[in-house]
Amino acid sequence: MADVPSTPQQPLSDGIVPEDIVARTENRWLVVMVAMLGVMMAIIVVTGIAGALHPSSNVEIVDPLSLHLQGEFVESNLGTALEPDGTATVRIIAGQYDFIPNCIQVPTHTPVKFRLTSPDVVHGFLLPSTNVNTMVVPGFVSEVRTSFPAAGEYQMPCNEFCGLGHHAMWAHVTAVPKERFANLTPLERTSCAAR
Numbered sequence: 001m002a003d004v005p006s007t008p009q010q011p012l013s014d015g016i017v018p019e020d021i022v023a024r025t026e027n028r029w030l031v032v033m034v035a036m037l038g039v040m041m042a043i044i045v046v047t048g049i050a051g052a053l054h055p056s057s058n059v060e061i062v063d064p065l066s067l068h069l070q071g072e073f074v075e076s077n078l079g080t081a082l083e084p085d086g087t088a089t090v091r092i093i094a095g096q097y098d099f100i101p102n103c104i105q106v107p108t109h110t111p112v113k114f115r116l117t118s119p120d121v122v123h124g125f126l127l128p129s130t131n132v133n134t135m136v137v138p139g140f141v142s143e144v145r146t147s148f149p150a151a152g153e154y155q156m157p158c159n160e161f162c163g164l165g166h167h168a169m170w171a172h173v174t175a176v177p178k179e180r181f182a183n184l185t186p187l188e189r190t191s192c193a194a195r
């Protein structure tokens with residue numbers, strides 16, 4: 001037993017990969033990983049630009065405690081308004097646990113600007129199959145712009161956990177043909193019945 005060497009002095013047995021090959025393999029993996037990262041970054045940037053997906057870039061503050069008393073978000077000013085330049089502005093309050101108003105009609109083939117704010121906690125505003133997806137933060141006005149190329153109905157879920165009623169915080173946006181929208185009364189523009 002005396003001629004058995006201690007473990008560190010044993011020569012490498014057959015099958016252990018030489019150091020230069022290990023280094024070469026690791027370098028190849030490094031290149032593959034960096035390339036994958038590059039591709040994923042490119043996908044994010046390209047889809048972001050092509051689909052106009054971006055967080056709202058405006059920083060606009062509003063007093064969440066007096067929304068219902070004064071300013072842009074008083075009840076009579078909520079819903080869809082046609083601007084003199086032909087575009088539409090939709091004003092919505094997202095609160096626990098509903099959107100006010102929770103049914104919205106918008107015209108097709110028209111630039112639509114959504115302006116939202118919250119009186120209580122953070123909510124999320126999402127229109128599936130569109131570029132609209134924003135957080136609604138109390139104290140700030142979230143603004144997102146889009147347009148609806150075809151008539152149709154969009155579910156409008158709150159996609160930011162906001163409390164026990166979060167799962168039930170849903171509403172509707174209905175895109176109605178531009179000509180028909182012009183004939184809707186202000187009440188009909190926020191009515192669920194007119195769908």
Ligand code: CUA
Pocket residue numbers: 095096097122123124158159160161162163165166167169
């Ligand atoms: Cu509002 Cu979740």
